[in-house]
Amino acid sequence: MKHLWLFLLAPLLLAQEKVDLYTVNRIKAEEFQNSKVMENAFYLTDVYGPRLTGSPGLKAAAEWAVRRMTEWGLANPGMEKWGPFGRGWTCVHFSGHQKEPQYAPLAGFARPWSPGTNGPVFGEPVLGVLKADADLDKFKGKLKGKMVLLEDPAPLLSETEPALKRFTDAELAAEMLAPDPSARSPFANPIPLIPGQPRPAGVPPFGPAAREAREKFRDKVNQFLTGEGVLLTLSPSYRATSGIVFSAAAGSQDPKRPLPPPSVALEVEQYNRIARLVDEKIPVRLEFDIENKFLDDTQDSFNVTAELPGTSKKDELVMLGAHLDSWTGGTGATDNGAGSAVVLEAMRILKALDLKMARTVRMALWTGEEQGLLGSRAYVKEHFADRETMTLKPEHAKLSGYFNLDNGTGKIRGVYLQGNDMMRPIFQAWLEPFRDYSANTVTIRNTGGTDHQSFDAVGLPGFQFIQDPLDYMTETHHSTADMYDHLQAGDLMEASAIMAAVVYDAATRDEMLPRKPLPKPQPPRREGEAGRPASAGN
Ligand SMILES: [Zn+2]
16 A cells, blocks of 8 residues: 555545635635625615515516626526416505594505505504404404404514624634534524524414414404405514504405405504504594505516536536515515525526636525525425425536525524534534634524525525524514615625635535535425514405
């Protein structure tokens, strides 16, 4: 054995994940000198937002992304159909006024998948809190022609913590520890909350079971309200934050589910004023003029995709993505214009530097995420595997990994290994050049609530980064404040460089990424985002 020393050294060489620091350096320089990430974000928010799935705004944003990627010279930019999603919806006119006892313009908006008012309507508000079946009996015959206040007035949150928060070193160290193995839900922290820290005030329960239960009750309430001839419903922001309206859908994209009456979400102070006046039996008169459109020309949606073709292993894939669709009220800046702008920017960097990568890099901007990761799940089923049967498609063997960005505008602080121990040394090496951005926390923990789950569910390596929470749960997530102003340019520039580098590392790595054992087939169910109250359907 002439080269015995090499043989002995091999395990050491294998243990050391190679990182091309020269290329990492070029990626950083390209991003910090020529960044387009905020320009991307401007188009996705100020120009085309909001981007509710099925709305004209989403389609325009997707078409813009395809045009922009074509200009950059990416391969195969396009919109790949999936469906059915259901009917589209958009609000084209909203005005609300308190006419009596004093005039006040009302700050709010029409809740998605509710109908308009067919011209101005005037009415008297009454309190009709519908939280359980018994409430429906209680209000039977009493709400005809009324504007119904669906919630008790909520005391304004007295915010003692700063709205905008970065993780401390101690919090990241805690996040790095494995979770309590006796904890029942693997998705116990849907956004990077700290173990043991209570859910921020006003943030409702989440998860597939809670979603199903909410939607069932919402159907029942909507059927009741329409049957009773209610003129319109009013809900306060579900998080009682001063001046910001957080809201949930009033109806469903599924045309078979019952239609609600016209439904308005109001800022909490104004809602509470109306409720107090009603309670004191002082006559209140409100006027609303709302025009909403249901778009039934297609029930399908689309994901936006584009590629950088690989060289020696071009049939193998590395994917990166974020969801392009948003909520309404704001323009979907932090949820998830931020992630979409970064994914586009990472692709631009890799193309601008003309980097040669063995594997093909494919980006995807998903839709239907807000309704339960629908776009990414449809894509995974079409291309990789059916989670319900675990029937694998040929491409399943060819996807090395998927990297997702969808926890707001906050700086990347590391990555969730999603229970994949084999990825630890790899991510540690990849994130080492970003140690001075404090981006190198690698935790075995899972995170849920976004599109990497669609890949993880069929045994593909899918990862979401750890991100600083900033004001995501306190101000912007599904609220009227989800606007460009809340985006953090520096954080998004760092995230773009990190995503480009991680994708480059994966696409040039000798081997594909190591996988966990294949999961068993799973019964049908819907994952989805946090952020809707138990009474959202009201
Ligand atoms: Zn969302």
